[in-house]
Amino acid sequence: MTIDVHVRDLRYFLAVAEELHFTRAAERLYVSQPALSKQIRALERQLGVELLLRDPRGVLLTEAGEALLPHARQVLAAWAAADRAMATARAAGRGTLVVGMSTSPGRGGLLPAIRSRFTAAHPEAVVRLRQMGWQDPTAGLADGGTEVAFVWLPLPDEERYGWTVVAEEPRLVALPEGHPLAARAEVDFADLADEPFLALPPSSGPLRDFWLALDERGGRPPRVGAEIAGTEETYEALVAGLGICLVAAGNAPLITLGGVVTRPVRGIGPSRYVLAWRKEDEGRPLVRGYAEACRWVARAA
Amino acid sequence: MTIDVHVRDLRYFLAVAEELHFTRAAERLYVSQPALSKQIRALERQLGVELLLRDPRGVLLTEAGEALLPHARQVLAAWAAADRAMATARAAGRGTLVVGMSTSPGRGGLLPAIRSRFTAAHPEAVVRLRQMGWQDPTAGLADGGTEVAFVWLPLPDEERYGWTVVAEEPRLVALPEGHPLAARAEVDFADLADEPFLALPPSSGPLRDFWLALDERGGRPPRVGAEIAGTEETYEALVAGLGICLVAAGNAPLITLGGVVTRPVRGIGPSRYVLAWRKEDEGRPLVRGYAEACRWVARAA
DNA sequence: CCACGGTGATAACCGATGGTTATGACGATC
DNA sequence: GATCGTCATAACCATCGGTTATCACCGTGG
Known part of the structure; x- marks a missing residue:
């Protein structure tokens, strides 16, 4: 039977591993130094391994600590993605549409045009833009961090997504x-x-x-x-x-x-810049509506 | 500021999402049904999202629940890997060497021969074999789940590993x-x-x-x-x-x-079956010793 | 040589958490 | 309309995760 951790404990461990200093790490985490000390000790006790070598002149990672480090990052990254997805779900529940974009669409008022067209059809809907890094070519569609996104073709897992072309440019x-x-x-x-x-x-x-x-x-x-x-x-x-x-x-x-x-x-x-969405979301009114507004603006241009 | 979860709560959620039934899920998790109910509610409150639709005739996932599901699996998988790595670290601390293998090496007493040669040089060392799935071509080396492993060439990230050939076979x-x-x-x-x-x-x-x-x-x-x-x-x-x-x-x-x-x-x-290890572990006596024993047996064959 | 900063560890304390058992509310079934 | 099985709620209790205050230790500098 595998033992559970609190994700917070991994966050604590990561902070100490990065600072190599309990007091500074505690400040960064906005907790008191004893609390941090105790939690790390508890984590070590739970895992049955020493993670850190304490010394008044500095802290060092043990072999086990080094081994845990990348996994801790991995877990935290996975949870961060989950958290983003939940933020999106929360927003969706309140009539907000989360729009991702890799770079700013720019292109002469494209975004305001889409927004005004969209708001005309869905007056009470709120649009929330979210800038995503270039690591994710789907700008958050893949991990649920966004509901629609301005992205470039080609997408990975093409069959998962629908899209409408915004601009075809050399x-x-x-x-x-x-x-x-x-x-x-x-x-x-x-x-x-x-x-x-x-x-x-x-x-x-x-x-x-x-x-x-x-x-x-x-x-x-x-x-x-x-x-x-x-x-x-x-x-x-x-x-x-x-x-x-x-x-x-x-x-x-x-x-x-x-x-x-x-x-x-x-x-x-040429390159094709598109608005994309998950096919499974094609039923959502706001997703549909935004795509519709997008098509209309693209046709007008 | 991102909110933390207890990994246990994700495990609970996953159980309910898979069983679509609180009572059965609670049994599977060896906790009482009210405890499970309460934890799931707490998770929902923490995330600010309804994850499940309760109904006396069955439980259904909401959109948010569906969105969380893959992330929950991801976090749990990442933590499971961390846990394996910690088990290995624990074992290493107690003079145990964890040996991975994708398939059983078989090959006419190869393993016993290596073991006896190894034990001669390291009498107090304990060898623990761990069978790994074929998803991981490094049989646990990559994620720290094992310290040495019988694997096939070619490995991904070749430069990270050292190896000695066990068998070259058509x-x-x-x-x-x-x-x-x-x-x-x-x-x-x-x-x-x-x-x-x-x-x-x-x-x-x-x-x-x-x-x-x-x-x-x-x-x-x-x-x-x-x-x-x-x-x-x-x-x-x-x-x-x-x-x-x-x-x-x-x-x-x-x-x-x-x-x-x-x-x-x-x-x-032909194919080459090798014993491999992480280069960073080349200093460990047990790793060295096992590789040495392996080389000796391979030469004798 | 001894006082002094600065480290992390420990102690005492307290509200919140996570579990238990017992019981309730509610819809489907017969 | 009694009954069964669902999940939710209540009351209770140990443990957890945080606080502040204090200690033990070590290198440094008058």
Whole structure:
């Protein structure tokens, strides 16, 4: 029979393991130092293992502590995801729709337009936007953290989701100003193929491949200069010369701040930005309604 | 600020969600029904969401409950792994070595030979064998559930592990008795390539590809007839005609029980069965000692 | 050499939690 | 309409998780 823990105890352990200092960890956790001490002791007693080596001049992890650390992180991450999903469920119960987005949709008032159209049909509904990291290509749909989301195709587990296209845009290449190819008005993808690329995290699955333009490389693997998980990182990586990357035409303004330019690329297909939802949620009025509003705005544009 | 749960509460919730019946779930959990009722209520109150629809004729999950379910499983699985790792750490502290294996090594007294050699060098050490499922190609090394393990190459994250080869054996094909190719004494892999194959779970990574002989297919993808995660399943799937599969020569006796035959295959490389360990554990005397014993036995054979 | 900061551990205390048994409310069944 | 089986509630009690106050220990510095 496996023993249970309180997730809090793992949080406590993680804090001490990171600070390597009880008093500081206790402050960070907003509990008193004795409480923390006692809980960690209780955790050790429960597991039957010493996790920490206490010393007035500092705390060290034992072998067992090192072994527990990654698992503790794992449990906490899993619970954090559960917590997000519950926050969404709570919101849904109160007539709120949680909308995820990987990057800000931007694109000239798209979001306000959808919102006003949506609010016209559902006056009492509340829309809550939630910015999601690039680790999750579904922007929270996969783990229930959001109900609808603005994402790029292709999605992993395509058959789980429905979508409606928001924008189909050519993919440009983003280059640092000084790059030789920046002199041209337009470039062939063949000229880019051997450059180091900035890549999405591996967890983004097929989407990573898409932005590396894997299909257009004919089997030759890309060089990955760095991994990026946010807009600012991407900008910094470009300026630092770590690599180049493809961007959707509609996202170009977010990147071309200074020192970075974008150029059209011949020989690669366009990108499709969509509003997506879980198929199992197709019955929900708010989900339906938002998709409807989205379709209407996209048609009007 | 994220709210903590007791892992026990998730276990309770999962039991009710699976049984859809409080009283039965309470029995399964060895607690009284009111205790379970109260805890679930407390969980709901804590999360601010109704998880279950109670009805005298049965219990149903709400939307929120459905949303929580996979996360609860995830958290519990992560904690179970942590618990295994702690059991191993506990054992290690008491001079016990935890040895993992995906299938029984068998192979004519290999294990007893290693054990006696090992015990000669470390008389007070205790060896604990732990059979691991086929989902994990490292047989517990990856998540700390074991300290050394008998596994097949290739491993994922190869650079994390050290190993010593126990047996290099040709790969045979296992076929149901009635299969047309069973009539031949030996077959060409080319004749097998288009057959449906039994495959390891996707989580086994490169090992799955190896037993599908991906390298020998020249880019043509295999047909997967079924997934297998244990010896008995494999036998059943073979007899049922769901597909054929490759097996190491040393494992053939486990499979050829009746209705299944094995044949040599031309045109594919051999398999390597190894004892592996985490590189970070190379300093541990028991790990070193077991590897040493293993090397000695392998050399003698 | 001895007082002093700073560490984590311990003690005494108290409300909340998580369990028990006994009992209640309610709908389905016969 | 009595009865059965469901889950909920009540009363009770030990343990848990937190508090404040204090201790034991160790390196440092007059």
